[in-house]
Amino acid sequence: MAEYGTPPEVDRVAASRAAVAARRARAAVKAAISAGERNPLDVLRVAGEDPASVEGGIRVTEYLTSIPSIGVTKMHRFMDELGISPAKRLGGLGRHQRRRLRGFLTDRLAAQTGRHNRLVVLAGPTAVGKGTVAGHIRTHYPDVLLSVSATTRAPRPGETEGVSYYFVDDAEFDRLIEAGELLEWATVHNAHRYGTPRGPVEEALASGRSVLLEIDIQGARKVRRAMPEASLVFLLPPSWEELVRRLIGRATEDGPEQQRRLETAKVELAAIDEFDFEVVNTDVSTAAQEVVDLMQTRKPKR
Ligand SMILES: Nc1nc2c(ncn2[C@@H]2O[C@H](COP(=O)(O)OP(=O)(O)O)[C@@H](O)[C@H]2O)c(=O)[nH]1
Ligand SMILES: Nc1ncnc2c1ncn2[C@@H]1O[C@H](COP(=O)(O)OP(=O)(O)O)[C@@H](O)[C@H]1O
Numbered sequence: 001m002a003e004y005g006t007p008p009e010v011d012r013v014a015a016s017r018a019a020v021a022a023r024r025a026r027a028a029v030k031a032a033i034s035a036g037e038r039n040p041l042d043v044l045r046v047a048g049e050d051p052a053s054v055e056g057g058i059r060v061t062e063y064l065t066s067i068p069s070i071g072v073t074k075m076h077r078f079m080d081e082l083g084i085s086p087a088k089r090l091g092g093l094g095r096h097q098r099r100r101l102r103g104f105l106t107d108r109l110a111a112q113t114g115r116h117n118r119l120v121v122l123a124g125p126t127a128v129g130k131g132t133v134a135g136h137i138r139t140h141y142p143d144v145l146l147s148v149s150a151t152t153r154a155p156r157p158g159e160t161e162g163v164s165y166y167f168v169d170d171a172e173f174d175r176l177i178e179a180g181e182l183l184e185w186a187t188v189h190n191a192h193r194y195g196t197p198r199g200p201v202e203e204a205l206a207s208g209r210s211v212l213l214e215i216d217i218q219g220a221r222k223v224r225r226a227m228p229e230a231s232l233v234f235l236l237p238p239s240w241e242e243l244v245r246r247l248i249g250r251a252t253e254d255g256p257e258q259q260r261r262l263e264t265a266k267v268e269l270a271a272i273d274e275f276d277f278e279v280v281n282t283d284v285s286t287a288a289q290e291v292v293d294l295m296q297t298r299k300p301k302r
Helices: 008-034 040-049 060-066 072-082 095-113 130-140 170-178 198-206 217-226 240-250 255-274 284-293
Strands: 119-123 182-188 192-197 211-214 231-236 277-280
Touching: 008 040, 008 060, 040 060, 040 095, 040 217, 060 072, 072 095, 119 130, 119 217, 130 211, 130 284, 170 182, 170 192, 182 198, 182 217, 192 198, 192 217, 198 211, 211 217, 217 231, 217 255, 231 255, 240 255, 277 284
Parallel strands: 119 211, 119 231, 231 277
Antiparallel strands: 182 192
């Protein structure tokens, strides 16, 4: 009944309390960035995933000036270079703006720490050629560590323990998870579990080596959370028809499984916005070269 509704001033008080609480929450995030307690790249990730979050409500101008070594003058220059309006909030950035900002900050943070895109995640839809491109990199670029995953699936003919995968049973996989020995893991194609052993990746990065992870899209998301400075590369087929041709040509799955994977591939292709770079796998050696270029200690092409 209308006469028992909340008086407008009560609404106004509640709204202004909420605004104060939101302002405080945003200030806390900014303080954490400036104290080095929160990784700016991770704050940007959260804002992208949930524009209505506290992180999403922070203005880009305030965000940049929270980062140590970026003052107001530099901030204005960067906003101009990035083509972002000063009124924008992190959650309101378009896909290309967020990518540009992320790329710019990754380079800047890498320059400060002396580490440049050394951890690269290669993901993409089934049969696009991830395994083929990763294999080419292992053969032709021995300086790059290609991480060997643990999996609960059975070896296929021609696969070698410790080279293709570490083949483990369910109990051992459970143990790896519980012992914190996996950087990330996921159940892929609703079938088997796959995970990245943490030790070799951390050792290689600590010794200045570049590391390549060839994992599925869920895994790529988890790496982004665990290591915000990782670069995510999405491998694309030259066309949908070519993807279907490769899947069928590979002949490792039966008809119903191929159908299921193609349905998953459509969902996976929609995740492309979450990635920093796209590489089209038309020719294996060209695609491999493009991925390796992203690991070099010079500014990568965007
Ligand atoms: N999350 C995650 N995914 C992985 C890992 N290792 C492999 N994968 C993914 O698991 C999927 C299945 O791999 P595989 O069984 O070799 O079959 P494929 O589909 O023929 O390549 C591929 O999409 C891989 O990228 C890992 O350590 N973590
Ligand atoms: N650039 C390419 N051109 C033609 N065929 C390719 C190319 N890259 C991969 N393939 C073929 O496509 C199929 C799927 O590749 P694969 O590496 O197994 O994919 P993924 O690991 O992404 O599932 C394989 O038969 C592979 O030989």
